[in-house]
Amino acid sequence: MQTWQVSLSARIDATRPGPLYMQIIQAVIRDIESGRLGPGTYLPSSRALATILNVNRKTVVLAYEDLVAQGWLATSATRGTFVSETLPETGTGAPVSPDPDTARTSYRFKAPPQRPLALSDGEGLRLDEGSPDGRLFPPELLVRAYRTATHRASRARAFQYRDPRGTPDLRRAIAAMLKAQRGLAVNESNICITRGSQNGLFLTAMALLQPGDAVIVEDLTYEPAVAAFRALGARIIPVGLDDGGMDVDAIEAVCRKAPVKAVFVTPHHQFPTTVALRPDRRLRLVELARNIGFAIIEDDYDHEFHFQSQPLLPIAAYAPGEAVYIGSLSKLLLPALRIGYVAAPSDKIDALAHMVSLNDGMGNTLTENTAALLMETGELRRHARKARKIYAERRERFADALTSILGDKVDFQVPDGGLAFWLTFRGDLARIEQRASAAGLHFASHRSYKAQRDAPSGLRIGFASLTDAEAIKAIEALNTAAA
Amino acid sequence: MQTWQVSLSARIDATRPGPLYMQIIQAVIRDIESGRLGPGTYLPSSRALATILNVNRKTVVLAYEDLVAQGWLATSATRGTFVSETLPETGTGAPVSPDPDTARTSYRFKAPPQRPLALSDGEGLRLDEGSPDGRLFPPELLVRAYRTATHRASRARAFQYRDPRGTPDLRRAIAAMLKAQRGLAVNESNICITRGSQNGLFLTAMALLQPGDAVIVEDLTYEPAVAAFRALGARIIPVGLDDGGMDVDAIEAVCRKAPVKAVFVTPHHQFPTTVALRPDRRLRLVELARNIGFAIIEDDYDHEFHFQSQPLLPIAAYAPGEAVYIGSLSKLLLPALRIGYVAAPSDKIDALAHMVSLNDGMGNTLTENTAALLMETGELRRHARKARKIYAERRERFADALTSILGDKVDFQVPDGGLAFWLTFRGDLARIEQRASAAGLHFASHRSYKAQRDAPSGLRIGFASLTDAEAIKAIEALNTAAA
Numbered sequence: 001m002q003t004w005q006v007s008l009s010a011r012i013d014a015t016r017p018g019p020l021y022m023q024i025i026q027a028v029i030r031d032i033e034s035g036r037l038g039p040g041t042y043l044p045s046s047r048a049l050a051t052i053l054n055v056n057r058k059t060v061v062l063a064y065e066d067l068v069a070q071g072w073l074a075t076s077a078t079r080g081t082f083v084s085e086t087l088p089e090t091g092t093g094a095p096v097s098p099d100p101d102t103a104r105t106s107y108r109f110k111a112p113p114q115r116p117l118a119l120s121d122g123e124g125l126r127l128d129e130g131s132p133d134g135r136l137f138p139p140e141l142l143v144r145a146y147r148t149a150t151h152r153a154s155r156a157r158a159f160q161y162r163d164p165r166g167t168p169d170l171r172r173a174i175a176a177m178l179k180a181q182r183g184l185a186v187n188e189s190n191i192c193i194t195r196g197s198q199n200g201l202f203l204t205a206m207a208l209l210q211p212g213d214a215v216i217v218e219d220l221t222y223e224p225a226v227a228a229f230r231a232l233g234a235r236i237i238p239v240g241l242d243d244g245g246m247d248v249d250a251i252e253a254v255c256r257k258a259p260v261k262a263v264f265v266t267p268h269h270q271f272p273t274t275v276a277l278r279p280d281r282r283l284r285l286v287e288l289a290r291n292i293g294f295a296i297i298e299d300d301y302d303h304e305f306h307f308q309s310q311p312l313l314p315i316a317a318y319a320p321g322e323a324v325y326i327g328s329l330s331k332l333l334l335p336a337l338r339i340g341y342v343a344a345p346s347d348k349i350d351a352l353a354h355m356v357s358l359n360d361g362m363g364n365t366l367t368e369n370t371a372a373l374l375m376e377t378g379e380l381r382r383h384a385r386k387a388r389k390i391y392a393e394r395r396e397r398f399a400d401a402l403t404s405i406l407g408d409k410v411d412f413q414v415p416d417g418g419l420a421f422w423l424t425f426r427g428d429l430a431r432i433e434q435r436a437s438a439a440g441l442h443f444a445s446h447r448s449y450k451a452q453r454d455a456p457s458g459l460r461i462g463f464a465s466l467t468d469a470e471a472i473k474a475i476e477a478l479n480t481a482a483a
Numbered sequence: 484m485q486t487w488q489v490s491l492s493a494r495i496d497a498t499r500p501g502p503l504y505m506q507i508i509q510a511v512i513r514d515i516e517s518g519r520l521g522p523g524t525y526l527p528s529s530r531a532l533a534t535i536l537n538v539n540r541k542t543v544v545l546a547y548e549d550l551v552a553q554g555w556l557a558t559s560a561t562r563g564t565f566v567s568e569t570l571p572e573t574g575t576g577a578p579v580s581p582d583p584d585t586a587r588t589s590y591r592f593k594a595p596p597q598r599p600l601a602l603s604d605g606e607g608l609r610l611d612e613g614s615p616d617g618r619l620f621p622p623e624l625l626v627r628a629y630r631t632a633t634h635r636a637s638r639a640r641a642f643q644y645r646d647p648r649g650t651p652d653l654r655r656a657i658a659a660m661l662k663a664q665r666g667l668a669v670n671e672s673n674i675c676i677t678r679g680s681q682n683g684l685f686l687t688a689m690a691l692l693q694p695g696d697a698v699i700v701e702d703l704t705y706e707p708a709v710a711a712f713r714a715l716g717a718r719i720i721p722v723g724l725d726d727g728g729m730d731v732d733a734i735e736a737v738c739r740k741a742p743v744k745a746v747f748v749t750p751h752h753q754f755p756t757t758v759a760l761r762p763d764r765r766l767r768l769v770e771l772a773r774n775i776g777f778a779i780i781e782d783d784y785d786h787e788f789h790f791q792s793q794p795l796l797p798i799a800a801y802a803p804g805e806a807v808y809i810g811s812l813s814k815l816l817l818p819a820l821r822i823g824y825v826a827a828p829s830d831k832i833d834a835l836a837h838m839v840s841l842n843d844g845m846g847n848t849l850t851e852n853t854a855a856l857l858m859e860t861g862e863l864r865r866h867a868r869k870a871r872k873i874y875a876e877r878r879e880r881f882a883d884a885l886t887s888i889l890g891d892k893v894d895f896q897v898p899d900g901g902l903a904f905w906l907t908f909r910g911d912l913a914r915i916e917q918r919a920s921a922a923g924l925h926f927a928s929h930r931s932y933k934a935q936r937d938a939p940s941g942l943r944i945g946f947a948s949l950t951d952a953e954a955i956k957a958i959e960a961l962n963t964a965a966a
Contacts, residue, residue, distance in 0.1 A: 016663070017659065017663040018663030022664070025666075025796060026666035026796055026800060026801075029796050029800070032762075032766070033802065034801075069791060069792040070762065070792060070795055070796075071761055071762045084763070086761075086762075087762055087766060088763055088770070090767070090769070096802075098668035098801065100667075100669060100673050100804070100826070100828040100829070101830075105804040106772045106773050106778065107776065107777060107778035108691075109690040109691060109835070110690055110837075112836065116837065116840065117837065137637075139634050142849075143626070143629060143633050146626060146630075147626045150622045151622050151626075153617075154617070154620075164601050179500070180499070180501030181501055183505065183512075185581035185582045185583065194843070195842075195844075195846075196843055196845075198843055198844040199844070202842050207593055208591075208593075211716070224840060224844070227840070233694070233716075261590070276553070279515075279553065279554040279570055280567070280570045283570055283573045284573070286516065290589050294589060309548075309549045310549050313508060313512050313553075316583075317513070317581060318509075318512055318517075318579065318581065319579075320580075320582065320586045321586030321588040338844070338847045345583040348588070348592050350595055351593060351595050354593075354599065355714075357600040357601050357707060357710070358600070358685060358707065359678075359682060359711075359842065360677070360678035360679050360681050361601070361679050361682070361821070362601070362821070363678075363821065364678075364819065364821045364850060366820070
């Protein structure tokens with residue numbers, strides 16, 4: 001007991017945050033767990049322990065009382081406080097470190113991939129894959145809408161758990177937007193709010209796929225979508241693409257050989273190459289979906305930013321029974337709000353709502369109603385109009401800078417829409433990436449776009465989030481890496 | 484063409500929101516898709532169509548120009564505008580309704596269960612399963628923190644995509660809280676922020692489980708957890724419980740027969756029965772996990788509200804290598820913020836981060852930093868202290884009201900902690916539920932707690948979100964249903 005008291009005293013530290021008596025409770029329980037204090041072992045009297053630990057006796061009394069109340073210790077009127085005899089003998093007697101990182105774990109988690117899906121933060125220059133410029137959105141506008149949404153929720157007792165499909169206000173606002181601007185004949189019962197479009201993809205895949213099901217993707221494609229399908233047990237079948245988008249002949253050939261459950265497609269601005277899926281291919285894709293019986297998962301991730309014409313009509317607008325439509329407010333408003341949505345027939349939305357219940361229960365109602373307010377008041381429209389103008393200009397100047405700085409090292413088309421360029425290089429991209437990274441220039445690897453090894457290589461470089469000066473600096477750094 | 488013009492005119496409506504020429508674009512594309520306008524078909528001149536539709540000629544010109552730019556139409560200098568001949572013949576020629584709810588779908592989603600996991604909103608009285616009272620939290624406090632977080636993010640360009648583990652500020656704040664108040668020796672690298680504790684459970688299950696893996700749960704248990712494990716392909720093995728919590732002998736017997744991957748447990752306040760897992764069973768559970776090699780998924784969903792002693796030390800505080808610890812700010816702050824977290828060794832957190840990338844990419848950084856600010860400034864602690872006092876009083880008076888109103892129709896123990904009572908009834912619960920629902924009194928079904936049919940029956944009724952007057956009204960309604 002003498003040794004134990006000394007060891008305990010070494011672990012109690014009055015300068016650590018949190019009440020002292022909780023430190024005593026924790027140390028005693030840990031020592032019981034490790035077998036250092038076996039069942040029946042007597043503890044020092046509260047007076048004796050208080051003296052040794054140099055704490056108020058009341059602190060020890062409180063700790064002992066709690067340990068008795070919780071069943072770790074017991075007391076006898078005559079003999080004092082001891083480790084409960086109902087406890088089993090456990091542990092090795094050696095002290096167990098409470099540090100999770102030095103503990104041996106009794107279980108395994110699936111190992112993450114070596115190259116993370118998300119580009120990590122850090123020092124240096126970053127080129128994104130087509131993010132909007134968050135600086136363009138006035139923060140006070142967001143805060144004001146949040147205040148209104150919060151006070152309303154407070155008055156309406158709406159701080160509790162709610163509909164897994166999202167708040168009625170936001171579903172109504174999204175449905176109205178899709179109806180007025182994108183030709184989808186939807187109402188709020190056709191909308192499920194999700195945590196960004198990635199969550200919309202994930203929930204759709206959960207609702208649709210069984211392990212072993214085949215999903216066709218474009219190659220090149222959006223890695224987080226493919227990884228999500230794979231994680232849910234899907235077999236991924238890549239088909240090629242050209243400047244008219246996905247190869248629909250190849251889809252047909254795949255479907256003839258085996259059942260296909262879904263085709264994942266980014267028809268508006270192909271990810272990563274930015275091209276639009278040609279009308280003839282759209283029509284054939286819909287007809288294939290109808291005849292063969294698969295879902296078109298239509299990811300329209302940056303619909304609003306199209307510069308050559310009006311945004312293209314989504315497939316879901318003319319094939320509402322074949323296309324599950326996925327979008328988000330990340331590009332239109334702010335990625336940090338994490339608001340995405342799925343538009344589909346209402347019975348499908350009810351099925352998705354169940355997946356939401358499994359996945360995270362529901363969305364962030366205050367943020368959802370904040371977004372709804374920004375949509376209802378027209379603030380979002382005004383912001384989008386302003387941002388579109390700025391991005392259109394940045395797109396032009398980014399193209400000029402690419403040409404003037406990188407010259408014939410790079411090949412690209414100015415994209416008709418979306419917030420990124422697709423660049424192909426004469427040099428070896430693996431080497432360019434290595435040199436860029438060493439110089440502190442970060443961007444998503446060309447490998448991330450490939451569903452299979454022999455897909456073409458290129459880089460997707462966002463232009464919208466950079467001022468002209470920032471863009472030039474980044475392109476110059478890229479030029480150095482490509483030298 | 485004459486008929487088509489008439490049908491088009493019936494579909495164009497200047498009073499609908501959105502630009503008129505987009506209505507024309509949509510109608511033309513839908514008619515091409517349905518086969519009503521075959522490849523090569525000539526369209527009326529813009530002048531003629533404008534006259535028929537009674538719109539400005541420029542509106543039709545714009546629509547035609549966009550349709551040409553997108554590849555749906557083509558023009559010939561001499562012969563006018565026609566449906567592109569590169570398009571395939573598709574559709575039946577019959578008009579296709581754009582309404583997703585009348586369309587036949589080419590795919591199926593997994594059917595949701597007949598009884599949804601979430602109690603739906605609606606008219607009448609609602610008894611929750613242990614929600615906090617959102618009215619106690621001053622909305623302006625939240626708004627002020629949100630303003631600070633938003634302006635800081637705006638200045639720091641932090642509106643973009645970020646770390647899937649959550650914001651550093653919130654991970655630091657949560658780690659500090661777990662260290663000071665719950666005895667977990669963690670730092671920010673041991674924390675992954677999730678969208679509520681349900682999302683923490685889901686991500687943990689994703690990281691841990693392969694289809695076919697066995698997961699032991701308490702019976703009675705938390706249905707959304709069990710449903711999430713099942714959705715990921717787990718086999719669920721329920722074991723019984725009594726007033727000392729989960730039956731650990733039964734766990735041992737199960738483990739002797741077949742490999743077990745995880746034990747899901749709510750050791751602090753058992754869900755739904757509110758009892759604490761006894762120390763001897765905690766020690767044996769940890770030893771089993773260590774010897775057999777499974778994970779203890781420790782869901783400590785309402786840690787801070789314990790009334791009989793200090794909150795019990797989490798298993799993860801003395802078994803950091805065996806227990807994956809899941810908590811949330813839903814009870815402490817507000818459910819609507821959807822902030823949960825997982826605490827585990829940092830390599831496990833990295834594996835979880837990948838699951839976040841698949842699932843929804845990342846959390847809501849503004850909300851996360853809002854919560855971090857409320858924690859750093861001590862506002863959350865102050866609120867928790869105030870709320871704990873109010874809930875302690877409500878607990879007493881709820882117990883009194885149960886006894887005085889329901890009398891011997893009901894049997895219960897006053898819970899040592901948590902925000903709900905577990906009530907067992909003499910009468911038939913199915914009948915009581917039916918009558919209650921018919922009378923507009925809504926609460927979670929007794930069936931929702933059962934992992935298997937022959938588990939005991941009872942109701943979990945939250946007391947914390949109700950004022951005394953509200954509680955009496957609800958208990959009286961329950962009494963009428965139980966008569």
